[in-house]
Amino acid sequence: MDGPLLVIDRDDASPLGAQLVEGLRRGILDGRLQAGDPVPSTRSLATELGVARSSVVAAYEQLAGEGYLEVRQGAPTRVAPLAAHASAMAPGRSVESVAPESAPAPSAAAGGDGELDLRPGRPSTARLDERAWRSAWRHAARVAVPGDTAPPFGERRLRSEIADHLRHARGVACSPDDVVVTAGTSDAVALLASALRAMAGGTPVVAVEHPGYPSARRVLERRGALLTVPVPVDADGIDVAALRAIRPTPDAVMVTPSHQYPLGGRLPVATRLALLEWAEASGAFVIEDDYDSEFRHVGTPLPALASLDRAGRAVLVGSFSKVLTPWLRLGYVVLPANAGLRDAIAAVREDETCPVPGIAQEAMASLLATGAVRRHIAAARRDYAHRRELLLAELSGMDGAPLSGLDGGLHAVVGLPSRALAARVVARLAAEGVLVSPLSDYSAIAGEGPSGLVLGYASPPDARLAGALRVVRAAVEHELSRRPHRWV
Ligand SMILES: Cc1ncc(COP(=O)(O)O)c(C=O)c1O
Numbered sequence: 001m002d003g004p005l006l007v008i009d010r011d012d013a014s015p016l017g018a019q020l021v022e023g024l025r026r027g028i029l030d031g032r033l034q035a036g037d038p039v040p041s042t043r044s045l046a047t048e049l050g051v052a053r054s055s056v057v058a059a060y061e062q063l064a065g066e067g068y069l070e071v072r073q074g075a076p077t078r079v080a081p082l083a084a085h086a087s088a089m090a091p092g093r094s095v096e097s098v099a100p101e102s103a104p105a106p107s108a109a110a111g112g113d114g115e116l117d118l119r120p121g122r123p124s125t126a127r128l129d130e131r132a133w134r135s136a137w138r139h140a141a142r143v144a145v146p147g148d149t150a151p152p153f154g155e156r157r158l159r160s161e162i163a164d165h166l167r168h169a170r171g172v173a174c175s176p177d178d179v180v181v182t183a184g185t186s187d188a189v190a191l192l193a194s195a196l197r198a199m200a201g202g203t204p205v206v207a208v209e210h211p212g213y214p215s216a217r218r219v220l221e222r223r224g225a226l227l228t229v230p231v232p233v234d235a236d237g238i239d240v241a242a243l244r245a246i247r248p249t250p251d252a253v254m255v256t257p258s259h260q261y262p263l264g265g266r267l268p269v270a271t272r273l274a275l276l277e278w279a280e281a282s283g284a285f286v287i288e289d290d291y292d293s294e295f296r297h298v299g300t301p302l303p304a305l306a307s308l309d310r311a312g313r314a315v316l317v318g319s320f321s322k323v324l325t326p327w328l329r330l331g332y333v334v335l336p337a338n339a340g341l342r343d344a345i346a347a348v349r350e351d352e353t354c355p356v357p358g359i360a361q362e363a364m365a366s367l368l369a370t371g372a373v374r375r376h377i378a379a380a381r382r383d384y385a386h387r388r389e390l391l392l393a394e395l396s397g398m399d400g401a402p403l404s405g406l407d408g409g410l411h412a413v414v415g416l417p418s419r420a421l422a423a424r425v426v427a428r429l430a431a432e433g434v435l436v437s438p439l440s441d442y443s444a445i446a447g448e449g450p451s452g453l454v455l456g457y458a459s460p461p462d463a464r465l466a467g468a469l470r471v472v473r474a475a476v477e478h479e480l481s482r483r484p485h486r487w488v
Helices: 016-029 042-049 053-066 081-089 106-110 130-142 156-170 184-200 214-222 240-244 269-282 339-352 358-369 372-395 419-431 462-481
Strands: 179-182 205-210 227-232 252-255 285-289 314-319 331-334 411-415 452-456
Touching (some): 042 053, 053 372, 130 372, 156 179, 156 358, 156 372, 184 214, 184 252, 184 314, 184 331, 184 339, 214 227, 227 240, 372 411, 372 462, 419 452, 419 462
Parallel strands (some): 205 227, 252 285, 285 314
Antiparallel strands (some): 179 331, 314 331, 411 452
């Protein structure tokens, strides 16, 4: 490498850390650092530049999270292979340089090999602390092997760690006795459906958001042929007046108040209270899917419904799918003070047992106890904030395709004038190697609801994400240019 890798300008208004990140990123993008090159050790770079070593560590961590560097335990940190393609996709490259008429080949489109999956629900695991992960599983493997099933509500140690986690992260004052370990949200919903069915003594009625989470709807319907009643959502989330008007009164409603899925509204505190009032007055349960509460980018997170509930009607459902990975299949239900619901759930679990293997529960408890989950959320949050900025830069300002849903969570919605047009964009993108979801998949009423695309931005490294987003923009603009803009 000729000349210094980095020059820090102390008169520059931007913070040292940001200058370090930007300088290294530039070095990689303009080819001074090539894929596979080792970068200087944090100690030597810190000495060379006269900055704190912690600043260099933080900069390397950020660049590793963005996909520019590869950090391996016990080996020098190196420039990641993907970054070799990145110069063609350096920030600032004009959108027009991707020709909409001649779609690039799949791998070129995504800036790497094969398809790039931008469907929502895929977090990044790049920042996972491998050492903490391995040590948690080693610990779990050392536990004396019981000759029995795990307790019906889950291992005590994990329930206790989850209760602590929720107290700190969400202000939910719950005890380990309130926590039921589940194999993710899907299992929590199935469990609640069975319990509600037993309590209703027949087919319970469950109201759901429209548009809303399709898997939860299907699980509800599959478990005991529940009738799901769609309730419209507005910019904030569920329309409580519409919910109140439903007859007969539903046995439960399932909501995503932290970040309405998929449109992105956040239910204001007054509406949360109105929802709880309705539940208390009607004897219904509010199933609060707290998905996305960990990743709030604009505004402060609002209190969970479960922390506002005084009448024992709010059931909090959470998952480690986005916080860590959906591969784990780990989540939880926090039960309200409601003996009927507890008994019904206990009866289901007595027969069906806790579906999460005891060894996985032990490992998860260790990950929580050592602070690895908390640290991972903090690190991932920084990466995601950066990728969100990238998405805003690449997809804002498209005439006829407004961008929304970005105040929290890890996905965005691109509105489009019609379902047919959205379907054409999705198909075109698939042919180009970029997978996105049509917004119509979320509709709870066949053929109704807003049109557009839902795209997750969490998992691909920056360089690949930027390349893919340009392909998305080109496809959207191409399809929009083929017809007059008429919103239906
Ligand atoms: C709204 C919503 N809630 C919860 C989840 C997590 O589901 P699970 O825990 O079953 O992986 C998802 C995953 O995509 C989701 O979209």
